[in-house]
Amino acid sequence: MTIDFIINQFTEIIGNFPVAAFLVACASVGGLLFVLMALNAMVAVYVERKVSAFMMDRLGPMGQGPGLHAGKWGILQTFADAIKLLIKEDTIPKSADQILFKVAPFIIFIGAIIGLSALPFSSSIQAVDLNVGVFYIIAAGSIGVIGIVMAGWASNNKWSLYGAMRSAAQIISYEIPAGLSIIVPIMMSGTMNLQNLIEYQSGSIFGIFPNWIMFQNPFAFLAFFIFFISAVAETNRTPFDIPEAESELVAGWMTEYSGFRWAVFFLSEYANMFVVSGLAVAGFMGGWLSPIPGFLNSPVLGLFWFFGKVSFLIFVMMWFRWTFPRLRVDQLMYVCWKVFIPIAMLNIFGVGIWKLIFG
Amino acid sequence: MADIVFWFVAFITVFSAGMVVTSKSLLYSAYSLLFTFLGVTGLYIFLWADFLAVVQVVVYIGGILVLIIFGIMLTNKITSVNISHSSMQKGVGAVVAIGFIASLGYMAISSPWLQAANTEPAETTASIGRLLLMDYLLPFEVASLLLLGALIGATTLSRKDEDG
Numbered sequence: 001m002t003i004d005f006i007i008n009q010f011t012e013i014i015g016n017f018p019v020a021a022f023l024v025a026c027a028s029v030g031g032l033l034f035v036l037m038a039l040n041a042m043v044a045v046y047v048e049r050k051v052s053a054f055m056m057d058r059l060g061p062m063g064q065g066p067g068l069h070a071g072k073w074g075i076l077q078t079f080a081d082a083i084k085l086l087i088k089e090d091t092i093p094k095s096a097d098q099i100l101f102k103v104a105p106f107i108i109f110i111g112a113i114i115g116l117s118a119l120p121f122s123s124s125i126q127a128v129d130l131n132v133g134v135f136y137i138i139a140a141g142s143i144g145v146i147g148i149v150m151a152g153w154a155s156n157n158k159w160s161l162y163g164a165m166r167s168a169a170q171i172i173s174y175e176i177p178a179g180l181s182i183i184v185p186i187m188m189s190g191t192m193n194l195q196n197l198i199e200y201q202s203g204s205i206f207g208i209f210p211n212w213i214m215f216q217n218p219f220a221f222l223a224f225f226i227f228f229i230s231a232v233a234e235t236n237r238t239p240f241d242i243p244e245a246e247s248e249l250v251a252g253w254m255t256e257y258s259g260f261r262w263a264v265f266f267l268s269e270y271a272n273m274f275v276v277s278g279l280a281v282a283g284f285m286g287g288w289l290s291p292i293p294g295f296l297n298s299p300v301l302g303l304f305w306f307f308g309k310v311s312f313l314i315f316v317m318m319w320f321r322w323t324f325p326r327l328r329v330d331q332l333m334y335v336c337w338k339v340f341i342p343i344a345m346l347n348i349f350g351v352g353i354w355k356l357i358f359g
Numbered sequence: 360m361a362d363i364v365f366w367f368v369a370f371i372t373v374f375s376a377g378m379v380v381t382s383k384s385l386l387y388s389a390y391s392l393l394f395t396f397l398g399v400t401g402l403y404i405f406l407w408a409d410f411l412a413v414v415q416v417v418v419y420i421g422g423i424l425v426l427i428i429f430g431i432m433l434t435n436k437i438t439s440v441n442i443s444h445s446s447m448q449k450g451v452g453a454v455v456a457i458g459f460i461a462s463l464g465y466m467a468i469s470s471p472w473l474q475a476a477n478t479e480p481a482e483t484t485a486s487i488g489r490l491l492l493m494d495y496l497l498p499f500e501v502a503s504l505l506l507l508g509a510l511i512g513a514t515t516l517s518r519k520d521e522d523g
Contacts, residue, residue, distance in 0.1 A: 100387075131483065146390070150390060
């Protein structure tokens with residue numbers, strides 16, 4: 001079910017109104033993606049609260065019953081949070097750059113949602129099926145950087161500016177190992193189309209193991225971990241959250257934001273987590289294919305497998321967040337430039353040799 | 360439908376390019392450049408060059424534009440917000456601009472444009488790769504050597520310690 005399919009359906013039912021069909025298709029797909037984004041953030045925030053509570057033995061979010069603890073299992077807390085964010089006063093500092101301050105959340109939001117539009121949720125459900133899908137999602141990530149730098153500068157606050165600078169340096173650095181590792185699946189499958197990439201991973205190894213790219217050779221296995229860790233760094237999450245390091249920079253580039261504009265940043269952060277996990281799942285973990293070869297593979301169940309794998313990776317990101325301390329700036333750059341990039345380059349070389357020998 | 364989208368994209372490209380030139384604030388110019396680059400990406404898509412369009416976003420928006428903004432922010436004191444640029448030598452500038460437009464316009468009108476069929480090519484990325492690594496291998500390798508040289512040069516120039 002791509003956007004073209006909706007345009008065709010519309011033309012069949014209503015008649016030939018190309019402009020109307022285009023607008024309806026874009027609005028409906030965009031609306032669905034936005035709903036996905038909002039639901040993803042709501043569920044992820046709730047899960048993050050629970051995961052942190054269990055990992056750090058915090059009593060608050062583990063309690064139940066009315067009063068101090070919000071509803072059964074703390075479910076009401078999420079709704080209270082959402083309502084609070086929507087009705088909270090939205091302040092803009094007097095000395096802030098009024099135009100850029102307001103534009104920045106839109107740009108970050110656009111950077112997050114256009115990445116979602118290329119993800120293959122199932123063999124038949126995908127907003128746009130692009131020939132260069134893998135590369136497109138990498139590119140979508142780089143638009144958000146502009147928004148972050150814009151937000152940091154427009155706030156006219158030293159913490160914001162430092163946060164934005166760190167964020168830009170971090171994201172453009174970690175794009176390199178992420179990009180170099182995602183080349184490995186592209187080399188192995190010979191395609192950048194996400195659906196073809198996933199179809200390439202169907203079948204099994206020795207009849208038992210799933211034929212996922214990460215299990216096909218040792219270089220791809222290593223590439224998956226480099227890609228995933230770089231992806232965590234690109235989403236600015238702990239242990240790579242130096243751009244918003246609360247003990248040094250208050251809240252980094254979002255210090256001056258409040259209310260709904262801040263909620264947009266929040267939504268975009270969780271959407272970015274979803275996008276990078278989705279790309280990792282499609283590129284290395286077989287996308288919508290079942291983890292047990294030939295078992296329960298159907299377009300509808302594909303949706304379940306895809307969301308299941310993505311949820312697992314998002315859970316791993318939360319696991320990182322609550323178990324690792326934050327890196328220093330120099331450690332961050334050391335890991336990227338002196339560890340990941342050389343290994344990623346060796347991976348490309350190794351996969352090339354592997355392809356030559358084993359075909 | 361495609362016409363409407365094309366004119367929309369073309370308008371954004373030209374309008375934001377105008378903003379880049381006329382804006383008084385250097386930073387506003389840099390941010391207007393974002394929309395110019397996005398517009399050019401759209402134009403590439405209209406030419407069926409999907410790979411080139413994505414490269415445009417990765418290289419120009421994700422790399423060059425971020426570096427430009429970075430440069431503007433780092434060269435000024437963090438507290439001084441007054442980053443502006445104004446026009447100088449307007450007469451000479453106008454002559455150069457008009458001459459440039461005239462020569463470009465002459466080229467555009469006089470050159471015999473190739474008319475390609477308006478159909479989606481079967482594979483863009485694969486054919487680009489084949490051309491780069493088979494027919495144009497030498498220019499490609501020379502360009503990469505040049506870039507490597509520039510990279511080493513930049514690192515050497517920006518080193519602070521004398522003995523290094």
